[in-house]
Structure formats: structure tokens, C-alpha cells
Amino acid sequence: MGMHARPLSSSFGVEVIDFDPNNITDEVKQATKLLFENHQLVLFRNAGVTEDQHLALVKAIGPISTTDEIMKDGRQFTYISNVHTDGRVPNGELFYHSDHMFLREPLKGISLYSIEAPEHGGETRFLNAAKAYQAMPEDLKKRIDGLSARHVYDYNANRGDQRPDPTKLSDKVDTAIYPLVWHHPESGTPLLYISRLFTTEVIGLPREDSDQLLDDLFAYLDTIGDDYTHKWKSGDLIIWDNLHLQHARNDFPPTERRALRRVPIALGSA
Known part of the structure; x- marks a missing residue:
């Protein structure tokens, strides 16, 4: 049985409405890949996925990128976080961008999974x-x-x-x-x-x-202006096309905790 999804904006993005993290079958992986290719962004609200479940969905879309120095030690994800000691870009606003525009091997996609979300600010905005x-x-x-x-x-x-x-x-x-x-x-x-x-x-x-x-x-x-703005809640999972879409981050109080697990997707077939 395939997944059901509804649109998030007029130009891209869908929200999956019947996702079961404990039932990530080959059919679910293929459906996720097709949604990504057709809509450029796939949202799973309150997904509650483990590291392995997160990686399984991402690898259905493409191989994990190792172009970033921090990924060359065999890591499969990093943290965007002011909570983890090795968290990256922990605080503040981020202008619109596509990750790795400054490298010769750009990322096909990015996936973020929210571990902790601030009550105020910290939204991720998307532009087509x-x-x-x-x-x-x-x-x-x-x-x-x-x-x-x-x-x-x-x-x-x-x-x-x-x-x-x-x-x-x-x-x-x-x-x-x-x-x-x-x-x-x-x-x-x-x-x-x-x-x-x-x-x-x-x-x-x-x-x-x-x-x-x-x-x-x-x-x-x-x-x-923005095409879609996501207000994070713990457990949310998003996978998006890093080239078709650009993303930005709203500022948030540095006293609030924010932690996301980030998996970068390389160009190439899954």
C-alpha cells in the first residue's frame, strides 16, 4: 500500500500523512523517492525515526555525501545544534542558500530530523x-x-x-x-x-x-518571498532537493535548545 501525501505549497513540497517508522518497506522507500523527485520536498511530521530509520529513507533517494571534511571519517550524519558539543551553525539567522554552493561537488539533497526544537523562532524557510x-x-x-x-x-x-x-x-x-x-x-x-x-x-x-x-x-x-516556512517540532523529518530549493533560517533565542540531525545526499543514483 502506497503512502498518501498532501501539498505544502503551490510550487513544491508534500506532507506524508500515513507514515509508520516501523514499516519502512521497499515500497515505502520507492514512494519516498518518487515524492522527492516529483515535489522536491517531503515532510514527515512527528516521524519519530531512529538513526537507522532516518538513513534508510535518505539512502532511497541517493548516496550519503562525504565531501564535507567532517564526513570523511565514516560519519553518516552531523548535528545542526547548540546542544551537541560537535554541533554546527548552532545559533542565529542564516540567509537563503543551497548547501555546498562553494564546493565543486554540490549536494543533491539534505535531510533534517528535529531532535529538539525551540519554542520561539528557528523556523526553516524555503524558496523555489x-x-x-x-x-x-x-x-x-x-x-x-x-x-x-x-x-x-x-x-x-x-x-x-x-x-x-x-x-x-x-x-x-x-x-x-x-x-x-x-x-x-x-x-x-x-x-x-x-x-x-x-x-x-x-x-x-x-x-x-x-x-x-x-x-x-x-x-x-x-x-x-518564502514559498514555505516550517515551524519545527521534535520528531519532524524533512528531505529536500538542495539545488531546486534554497533554504534559510530564522533567528531564535540562544537560550533555547535546538538540535537537528543532518544527512547530506550526494548526486548519483540510489
């Missing part, structure tokens, strides 16, 4: 990068046609609520260049591929022109 490009005014589309941008992450300088300053980057910086209109490597869908969190320059343009074009693109994205 494919819809953003499709709805873009034609004059702006022409301005970015054929252009590429650099994306960086400086572990010493990057902040989640500020654009990176290209004049203050250290030598410990990860960087990658992608077309501003990048086609999804599996579906071929054109995506607007920029981020306030990581994008520093448009290649081949003078600094002033590059800054102006990025400002105009970010201003355009601001007019679109």
Missing part, C-alpha cells in the same frame, strides 16, 4: 530557485544570460546574517564558480543559482557592475 528564474523579468534574464558567479565560504569570516566581504577573505576559503542560471544536473531544470550567504562576484564584470547586478538579483528575490 526554479520558480524564481521562471518568473524573473525578461530584462533581468537577459542581463544574467551566459554569466557565472563565484561562491565562497571562509571558515574564519562567514556569518549567517551578512554577505561575505571579498576583500576580507582568508587563505582558508572554499570557492567554486557556477553559472547564474545553472541547470539541475539530473532534471535539467534551470535554476537561479545565487546566495546572499555565499555569492561574492559575477565573473568577468568590473566590481561596481558585479555588485550592482547582485544587488538587483537579491532585490528581485526579496520580492518573491
Whole structure:
């Protein structure tokens, strides 16, 4: 018997309404994969999955990515947390982005499972990068046609609520260049591929022109707004397409506990 799901937004996402974590059959795995491919985001509210159950669902969609340094020791997940001693990006706001835009091997998808959720703030917001490009005014589309941008992450300088300053980057910086209109490597869908969190320059343009074009693109994205905002509760599980969608995080009081188990999904067949 297949899973039943209902839409979360007008452009992507579904919520599974009859999930049983103790009955993750091959049929359930295949259904999850199809929902992911067709809707780009799959939500299981109050899923209550164990580590092994979480991994089983994710591996139905694709292999676990090991491109991140912290994953190269054989780990299969990390924590986004201010609770765990090895938790990453523990506090504060995060601008819209796709994870690993600054690496040559981008992530196909991401899965987060909520272990503890703050009462106030800490929501994850989602934006459809494919819809953003499709709805873009034609004059702006022409301005970015054929252009590429650099994306960086400086572990010493990057902040989640500020654009990176290209004049203050250290030598410990990860960087990658992608077309501003990048086609999804599996579906071929054109995506607007920029981020306030990581994008520093448009290649081949003078600094002033590059800054102006990025400002105009970010201003355009601001007019679109969020497509879906998820208010986390303990036990919630989400798997989403990291390229088709961008995500952001609302600020939350640092005194509140927030912990999510994160599993990164690599490009490639499951």
C-alpha cells in the first residue's frame, strides 16, 4: 500500500500523512523517492525515526555525501545544534542558500530530523530557485544570460546574517564558480543559482557592475518571498532537493535548545 501525501505549497513540497517508522518497506522507500523527485520536498511530521530509520529513507533517494571534511571519517550524519558539543551553525539567522554552493561537488539533497526544537523562532524557510528564474523579468534574464558567479565560504569570516566581504577573505576559503542560471544536473531544470550567504562576484564584470547586478538579483528575490516556512517540532523529518530549493533560517533565542540531525545526499543514483 502506497503512502498518501498532501501539498505544502503551490510550487513544491508534500506532507506524508500515513507514515509508520516501523514499516519502512521497499515500497515505502520507492514512494519516498518518487515524492522527492516529483515535489522536491517531503515532510514527515512527528516521524519519530531512529538513526537507522532516518538513513534508510535518505539512502532511497541517493548516496550519503562525504565531501564535507567532517564526513570523511565514516560519519553518516552531523548535528545542526547548540546542544551537541560537535554541533554546527548552532545559533542565529542564516540567509537563503543551497548547501555546498562553494564546493565543486554540490549536494543533491539534505535531510533534517528535529531532535529538539525551540519554542520561539528557528523556523526553516524555503524558496523555489526554479520558480524564481521562471518568473524573473525578461530584462533581468537577459542581463544574467551566459554569466557565472563565484561562491565562497571562509571558515574564519562567514556569518549567517551578512554577505561575505571579498576583500576580507582568508587563505582558508572554499570557492567554486557556477553559472547564474545553472541547470539541475539530473532534471535539467534551470535554476537561479545565487546566495546572499555565499555569492561574492559575477565573473568577468568590473566590481561596481558585479555588485550592482547582485544587488538587483537579491532585490528581485526579496520580492518573491518564502514559498514555505516550517515551524519545527521534535520528531519532524524533512528531505529536500538542495539545488531546486534554497533554504534559510530564522533567528531564535540562544537560550533555547535546538538540535537537528543532518544527512547530506550526494548526486548519483540510489
